Amino acid sequence: MEENCCIKIKNLSKSYKNQRILKDVSFDVKCGEIFGLLGPSGAGKTTLIRLIMGMEKSNGGEIILLNEKVPNKNVIESIGYTAQADALYTDLSAEENMKFYCRLYKIPKKERKDRIEECLSIVNLNNHKKKIVSNFSGGMKRRLSLAISLIHNPKVLILDEPTVGLDPLLRKQIWRELYRLKDNGVTIVITTHVMDEAAYCDRLALIRNGKCISVGKTQEIIKENECNTLEEVFLKLGDDSYED
Numbered sequence: 028m029e030e031n032c033c034i035k036i037k038n039l040s041k042s043y044k045n046q047r048i049l050k051d052v053s054f055d056v057k058c059g060e061i062f063g064l065l066g067p068s069g070a071g072k073t074t075l076i077r078l079i080m081g082m083e084k085s086n087g088g089e090i091i092l093l094n095e096k097v098p099n100k101n102v103i104e105s106i107g108y109t110a111q112a113d114a115l116y117t118d119l120s121a122e123e124n125m126k127f128y129c130r131l132y133k134i135p136k137k138e139r140k141d142r143i144e145e146c147l148s149i150v151n152l153n154n155h156k157k158k159i160v161s162n163f164s165g166g167m168k169r170r171l172s173l174a175i176s177l178i179h180n181p182k183v184l185i186l187d188e189p190t191v192g193l194d195p196l197l198r199k200q201i202w203r204e205l206y207r208l209k210d211n212g213v214t215i216v217i218t219t220h221v222m223d224e225a226a227y228c229d230r231l232a233l234i235r236n237g238k239c240i241s242v243g244k245t246q247e248i249i250k251e252n253e254c255n256t257l258e259e260v261f262l263k264l265g266d267d268s269y270e271d
């Protein structure tokens with residue numbers, strides 16, 4: 028595998044029963060970049076992420092993550108993951124949720140307090156740490172989930188729609204923090220169906236109807252396809268015939 032390659036996806040396919048969800052998907056994510064999976068709802072982004080995480084088995088193709096073939100328990104500890112649905116204990120406080128995940132990731136006891144403070148401050152929740160999570164707004168739960176995915180200092184961060192339901196200010200704040208993590212060498216893979224967010228990513232894979240229809244920098248993708256916007260690229264490349 029080339030140096031500087033963090034995740035290699037090669038000819039990946041996935042079916043549920045007789046339905047083909049992912050069709051021969053290939054792309055590379057480079058170390059230290061923010062890589063966006065952009066596509067409409069139902070395109071297959073979450074399925075792709077679940078395969079990268081080793082939570083689902085593919086029907087063909089290969090995933091190499093940090094030089095190890097997925098699934099592999101050696102690399103799982105290097106990944107921070109936030110699913111679309113928040114995996115939070117709603118009858119516990121934010122801090123208690125963080126403590127739970129500290130134990131899960133076997134973070135040394137003496138480091139826990141500082142790690143929790145640091146991660147909560149990234150998402151601006153320090154002042155709410157004693158609050159019971161069932162009293163949190165949707166946006167606060169999203170931010171807490173992001174803080175939890177950072178608790179073990181992962182090398183790779185995989186985020187499924189982390190900014191969904193957040194107001195524009197918070198969305199900006201989260202992106203600022205993602206940039207800060209990138210500056211510290213973290214590789215970030217993020218799914219979004221919001222075209223605007225593509226501009227924040229270093230590179231993108233456009234996913235439509237289970238296929239990767241284009242990969243590259245936003246401006247390159249737009250130029251190569253002789254379009255003016257990513258929406259136009261989707262319309263141009265995304266034929267809706269369900270030929271497989």
Ligand code: ADP
Binds near residue numbers: 048067068070072
């Ligand atoms: P996205 O994240 O882009 O919205 P998903 O990966 O969630 O897309 O879904 C892609 C397609 O796969 C959808 O048609 C969805 O209904 C289907 N799908 C996802 N998970 C399952 C499953 N466990 N069983 C059957 N179909 C599924």
